Amino acid sequence: MKLLTLNFLTCARKTCKSTAAAFPLHPKEAELEQVEMELNPLFVKNMLPRLDWEAMKTLATELGLPNLPAETPVAEELANESGEPTQTLRDLHTLLMETAIASGKLVCGNCGHEYAVKEGIANFLLPSHMV
Template sequence: MKLLTLNFLTCAIKTCKTSPSSFPLHPRDAELEILETDINLPFLKNILPRLMWDELRTITSELGLPELPPAAPTREDLVEPGAQAAEGEEVEEQPSQTAKDLHRVLLETTVKEGKLACGNCGHEYKVMEGVPNFLLPGHLV
């Protein structure tokens, strides 16, 4: 499960969703794995406004990963400066180091095994073989 997923996940229990402490879910006993994929600069630029930066910083810090900068990068920060297009010429934008780092942490860093805990109710969801399981036991449905 890539870390970007956690940006769009909360507790599956209905009563938790209205509580701010149910987001983000907290990885526990996580075994991380890097699964390399091609960097996609337009995708990173587009997803940027959707990122809950402070919460992602919390997650990466809980996982013991290198600290994310205090403020989210801008779209411009993701593009390598320099390659100026001459008039009428198309030059493909290149990803900056910031973009590469962001790609690494959000799309290539994955939780292979472990748990995701709700900060509100404490319920833990298992992650097995990279797949988080949000099915609830009968008494919590």
């Protein structure tokens, strides 16, 4: 499960839908893997406005990854004058597209429910007593 995906997920319980604490889901005992991909500057630039930057900073901190800038980078700052990608763009690409959770758990900050992640796939099916 790519870290980019975690920026769009929240707890599946109905009671958590209206609570801010249910987002983002917090990784626990996460085993990370790196899968190299070709750099796609346009994709990263187009994703920036859609990201919850505070949630991304929280995830990076909880996973022990390098700290992200305090503010969301501006798309124009991601390429130098000659059009070459900056180091910030490369770092964002690595974090969002190449870093994935191979196994572990995702924990809701509101109810504490743990969603298992196995082989890079999170199980969001709730037991019947929690639906």
